[in-house]
Ligand code: ADP
């Protein structure tokens with residue numbers, strides 16, 4: 540059951556100083572319920588790939604299909620979590636307000652909205668912090684709010700772009716366990732992008748490795764979790 544299909548994706552940036560092949564030929568498929576990591580050093584094209592997948596950037600050639608539909612603009616059934624957690628939360632809204640925000644346009648009955656938000660807050664361990672404001676929380680806790688917002692939105696696919704690059708090691712380990720739990724217990728389909736090989740191998744069932752030397756390359760690894 541293929542959820543996301545990236546076929547022969549290539550992006551060349553053209554400018555007055557010449558052209559840069561940011562991604563050469565990316566090809567992978569993600570099944571529903573899978574957790575895939577995309578790993579590679581700075582400059583290998585991770586941001587470019589994510590922009591193409593989330594419909595923010597038009598590829599030079601190739602295609603992205605989500606749930607059988609070509610992605611040509613931001614898909615409604617996708618949620619994103621970025622590294623800059625502070626900037627993705629609204630400081631004038633409480634934790635609950637931030638998590639509710641993307642659900643508002645769904646016009647759910649009040650009780651249903653409350654149930655979904657409570658469930659997402661419990662999932663990330665923030666059920667006792669719902670009346671706090673983002674600035675009253677640590678960076679790791681703020682990132683939990685961003686994750687709760689994505690969980691409540693119930694996207695077909697959750698995309699995480701170096702989400703834990705800015706938190707300390709212990710917090711990061713806790714957040715990695717949270718991502719793994721969301722995947723295993725809720726069956727969430729997650730595409731996790733990182734420059735950290737250890738993190739990608741720890742988290743991913745499959746790892747797509749991007750590299751840049753001497754030319755642009757993609758390699759696929761399958762991690763056998765049963766041998767651990
Ligand atoms: P990352 O954190 O993924 O390494 P960068 O710091 O490389 O991101 O890039 C930040 C932003 O600047 C991205 O949106 C990227 O598309 C853009 N960018 C990167 N390199 C260039 C460039 N040579 N010219 C114009 N924009 C660039």
Ligand code: ADP
Pocket residue numbers: 552553554559560561562579580581582583584585586587588
């Ligand atoms: P990563 O996220 O892995 O750091 P990027 O996708 O940001 O990689 O960048 C891949 C390559 O494309 C880099 O060489 C970067 O400088 C270049 N690049 C990114 N965005 C732009 C842009 N808007 N214009 C020109 N070059 C860019």
